[in-house]
Amino acid sequence: MTSNPLTPAESTDLRQIVYNKIRDAIIMGIIKPGEKLSETELAQTLAVSRTPIREAIRQLAQTGIVRLVPRKGAFVTLPTEKDVNDLYEVRIALETIAVKRICKKGPKEELLRFREYFASVDHSTDPNAFLLQDTAFHSFLRNSCDNRFLNQFLMETYDLIQLYRHYSIKGVDLKESSMEHVRLIDAILEKDEERAIRLLQNHLEGARDALLAFLKDALPASEAD
Known part of the structure; x- marks a missing residue:
């Protein structure tokens, strides 16, 4: 860190x-x-x-x-379950647009660099190091979509999401999450827009569920509801 x-x-x-x-x-x-x-x-x-x-x-x-x-x-801010669901609903919609645009002209060298890192992740990988690369990758998607309004809206949702990632990452299988990144990158490199969107949405839904599980365990029932 x-x-x-x-x-x-x-x-x-x-x-x-x-x-x-x-x-x-x-x-x-x-x-x-x-x-x-x-x-x-x-x-x-x-x-x-x-x-x-x-x-x-x-x-x-x-x-x-x-x-x-x-x-x-x-x-x-302490989020509610509704906050998380609403936030990820927006994030998934916006990142889907970003990935659709990147599939048409994604920077290949940068994508290959991320692919190399995620392919190397195993169960001994430092979660904080993984989190930094995960954040960098999704920021790359945002920055590469060539839409300044989309970029700004996504940046604001990332700030809120990052509030809790340091805690919810503890329950994530880093190897599996990394392979999800690899498969997504491969789909983008192959310009397979439909597959890339499906993989992205599944990946973000899993991240949302991990965060919801963390909040359920970490916060009093009155705050998590």
């Missing part, structure tokens, strides 16, 4: 840097789901005033990563 982003912020574009640092800390699981964000503590940690912290928290609330509770403060 990369180094802790919660280090003093040094940049002329302070607001964006502070936003990125807090966002990355949440995505990486350093600030955990359900945890309260303390403006004072974050300002001290990042060596900035509370103003850019407050602005970053408001911006994060707009993306859905943070939830603002009146008179209580800001908390990292």
